[in-house]
Amino acid sequence: MVFLDTDVVVDLLRRLPAAIEWFENLNDEEIALSGFVVMELIQGCRARREVEIVEKTVRRMEIIWPTEDDCNEALKVYAENRLKHGIGFLDVLIGQTAVYLGLPLYTFNQKHYKAVSQLKTVQPYKR
Numbered sequence: 001m002v003f004l005d006t007d008v009v010v011d012l013l014r015r016l017p018a019a020i021e022w023f024e025n026l027n028d029e030e031i032a033l034s035g036f037v038v039m040e041l042i043q044g045c046r047a048r049r050e051v052e053i054v055e056k057t058v059r060r061m062e063i064i065w066p067t068e069d070d071c072n073e074a075l076k077v078y079a080e081n082r083l084k085h086g087i088g089f090l091d092v093l094i095g096q097t098a099v100y101l102g103l104p105l106y107t108f109n110q111k112h113y114k115a116v117s118q119l120k121t122v123q124p125y126k127r
Helices: 006-013 017-024 035-043 048-058 068-085 089-101
Strands: 002-004 031-034 062-064
Touching: 002 006, 002 089, 006 017, 006 035, 006 048, 031 035, 031 089, 035 048, 035 062, 035 089, 068 089
Parallel strands: 002 031, 031 062
Antiparallel strands: none
16 A cells, blocks of 8 residues: 655646556555645635535545544654644644654655654655
8 A cells, every 4th residue: 555645646636647657557556645644735725616626536545534443543653743843733643643653754855854753754756
């Protein structure tokens, strides 16, 4: 399973050639993302048509929500690291969900996720 962060899905929505090529080469790999990623994508929309495009794009992906344990661990990480690293609460929730799943998070925001110590991040392609 490939667990995507918001920035990777944004590249796909923008039809960035490197992102499209990487995504197409995943073949039959299952694609998943946090429900919070979907919310961030919708937050960036300026018109109903853009929301529809996001919904159509993510329809082919599994949407995963954090468990109560994920949320409790995310709260600890957030309290310990918010001031030190400036990490946002959604990033902590997304990162902690990947940790719980035992999956790397495909993202270009390695700096954002340094506070989630058990999280492995992967840059999926060159920008």
